[in-house]
Amino acid sequence: MENITSLNSPHIERVKALTGPRGKKNRETESAFIAEGIQTVREALTSKLIAGLAVKHVYVTESGLLKLQQEISSANLEKYELIMVSDQVMTAMADSESPQGIIALCSSKSMKLSDLWASKPNKIAYFWQIQDPGNAGTVIRTADACGFDAVVFSSDSVDIFNPKTVRSTVGSLWHIPAVTDVNIDEFINQAGVNNLPLYALTGEGEESFNSSFVSRVSKQPSGWLFGNEARGLPTLPSELVKVAIPMKGFAESLNVASAAAIVLHSVGLY
């Protein structure tokens, strides 16, 4: 087993290249990304649901290895290439401020939209130009927890393989497929072809997202569209049903991940 103690190791540069300021470009070029922390890496090593998100190897400190061994059977762990690193090297590699001693280098692959339709999804959520990395990760986690089949992101959304998004999914990245770079017009067209009713969350919907609406639409398959943090959704075809979440108080709107939590939980758990 390798044991890296030098702060000049090319492994540090390799990891930082995937999480640093030019990380997005490097992640795309290499089809690779970094997962940090015990919970996230455990899910990466043990979940078998998402094709293409394979773990290439795992960097661990001595204490990180102990944590992994407590969470994963040794038979399972033996399948992966573990590279021991010193605490100093881990600190140099890590993106988070308090590294947990475990970093996985993974290959990245998004599901294709055609594969999503082929899977005959029952409930999916589409996010248009979502910008905040934490929001993107949180909606993947929420969609997982609410039994949704997939999350779709528009072009010009934040890169879901950036370290903050991966961390915010807390492992759900390995539980539920994500389709990225999907143009909203194309998505709406293909949903029509595939007979999936769509509902767009907007501030002024013709429908109110209340319990009678939820009970009416939740039994059928459905797709739910959410907009950008500041601008909401773009102008949509008039035949697409617009839905507003009822509100009290003085807030003009909800955070997009909060709105998604309300909608996905009602629709998914109904």
Add this chain to the structure above:
Amino acid sequence: MENITSLNSPHIERVKALTGPRGKKNRETESAFIAEGIQTVREALTSKLIAGLAVKHVYVTESGLLKLQQEISSANLEKYELIMVSDQVMTAMADSESPQGIIALCSSKSMKLSDLWASKPNKIAYFWQIQDPGNAGTVIRTADACGFDAVVFSSDSVDIFNPKTVRSTVGSLWHIPAVTDVNIDEFINQAGVNNLPLYALTGEGEESFNSSFVSRVSKQPSGWLFGNEARGLPTLPSELVKVAIPMKGFAESLNVASAAAIVLHSVGLY
């Protein structure tokens, strides 16, 4: 009207002292904080609901002033001291990466717990050791949108007057009172004295947060307890009702702000 163009102006130092690395201490010492951006500052200038969150003065660029004048009547705007600053000075002052040309220096004051009880609240939410500034702001925004009467934060929670939290409330900081530094045992005791039933959100609740539970408890006043992002809630008295949000899929838990959105919307909008 003052017009600040020098990058050596003490005003820059004053603003940065309230948002920088030692910001928390300075905010406490001065009972002051910074609000940035048109939407947030507009709410600070026009909302009259929260005692003690007064605007001391507003720094604006020329384009920032135009934006403010579009949003707020000149009679309302004349009540405040406006300080003109150059674009360069604004960039030096601002905490956000793309400043909108408007920064308000505000006095900070939390509501006292005794004043909260005196207001006979119908619905309140309590957050124990919430750590992420974005989560703290988001739950204030959600509580506002769901018609809750107040948000309470435990000691050892993130400072709600830090710039990221203020920004994440998108003005709701001026719509709904926040009580800070409240010990959980004290909160539970005082809720008992004030006849407010409490419900604690935990992974393994004896009650499931489903529609029949919601319809049973929502008509009465209630308080809802949420825990830390990683550790959840501490051990609680056995007589306190524990409630779990039902989940599907493979996620172990929800983000605390997502969980709060599901609960506060169901309870507040029932």
